[in-house]
Amino acid sequence: MIEDIPKKPVSADSHPAEDKYGYSAIISEKKIRKGQTRWNQFSEGLKQINPETLAGPMLDFGFGVGYFVLEGLRRTMDIWGVDLLPGKINRYRQLVDFTESPATWKNRCVVGNGEELPFRSNQFAAISSWYVFEHIADPGRVLREIVRITRRKGIIVIRAQDARNGWEGHCKIPWIPFLSKRLAGAWIDEFGRSPELRSGVYDITQPQVAAILEELDCRIVKKALPPAVLIKNHWQLATEEEIRQKAREVQTALRNGDWQPQPENLYIFAQKN
Numbered sequence: 001m002i003e004d005i006p007k008k009p010v011s012a013d014s015h016p017a018e019d020k021y022g023y024s025a026i027i028s029e030k031k032i033r034k035g036q037t038r039w040n041q042f043s044e045g046l047k048q049i050n051p052e053t054l055a056g057p058m059l060d061f062g063f064g065v066g067y068f069v070l071e072g073l074r075r076t077m078d079i080w081g082v083d084l085l086p087g088k089i090n091r092y093r094q095l096v097d098f099t100e101s102p103a104t105w106k107n108r109c110v111v112g113n114g115e116e117l118p119f120r121s122n123q124f125a126a127i128s129s130w131y132v133f134e135h136i137a138d139p140g141r142v143l144r145e146i147v148r149i150t151r152r153k154g155i156i157v158i159r160a161q162d163a164r165n166g167w168e169g170h171c172k173i174p175w176i177p178f179l180s181k182r183l184a185g186a187w188i189d190e191f192g193r194s195p196e197l198r199s200g201v202y203d204i205t206q207p208q209v210a211a212i213l214e215e216l217d218c219r220i221v222k223k224a225l226p227p228a229v230l231i232k233n234h235w236q237l238a239t240e241e242e243i244r245q246k247a248r249e250v251q252t253a254l255r256n257g258d259w260q261p262q263p264e265n266l267y268i269f270a271q272k273n
Contacts, residue, residue, distance in 0.1 A: 035067030053125040062132030066092030081109035114142040119149045133160040147216040162266035163203035166230030176234045190247035206266040224265035
């Protein structure tokens with residue numbers, strides 16, 4: 001728990017905000033609480049669908065710095081993590097050190113490419129992925145690997161940014177899904193943001209993810225309700241000027257409080273048959 005974290009002083013000549021491997025950057029109470037909240041939601045879902053999966057082993061796919069893995073280990077769960085970026089692994093190991101956790105926990109996270117995961121088939125009882133799939137260009141290949149390493153009756157839990165939701169979390173602006181690169185750039189520019197903020201981000205929706213999982217012999221047990229269409233008839237917009245005009249209209253509605261984002265709603269629990 002947060003109150004168990006040892007308080008480590010930061011020297012006056014250090015720059016923790018600039019050092020992502022430093023104590024102040026990694027020991028974030030907000031992120032640690034988020035790891036706890038994720039575990040509560042994840043474990044509650046597993047209890048409802050198949051309580052046996054709580055015995056593990058479990059995998060956090062795209063685990064980031066590992067707050068979810070750390071919380072699972074604190075709860076004596078058999079949890080592992082995988083991420084594409086070696087730097088994330090190193091920061092997780094710093095997290096283990098900074099929280100004075102057992103050194104063996106550092107071995108619980110490995111580097112792996114989502115299209116060819118370094119695990120045997122049918123290895124995991126449950127797999128979680130948290131806001132990763134909007135960063136995957138070909139989700140089918142990755143979902144195939146996730147299903148491969150999941151046991152029969154195992155649970156796959158995916159949460160991601162649904163492009164239909166009407167909000168772009170990386171740019172923090174209202175969003176129209178499936179625009180061309182040029183029109184998306186004009187939309188983002190009209191809101192005063194840089195298209196670079198969406199570098200490596202792809203439009204994906206809950207029905208797409210669900211359809212792929214079903215094709216891979218999984219049953220969708222639980223999913224979020226469909227989002228409302230917040231920008232009506234956006235599929236009729238064809239030119240850059242039309243896109244910019246619509247962006248200005250939405251900006252005005254946003255300032256006036258007449259347009260509000262809705263909660264994120266790509267949230268799927270699937271069970272492998």
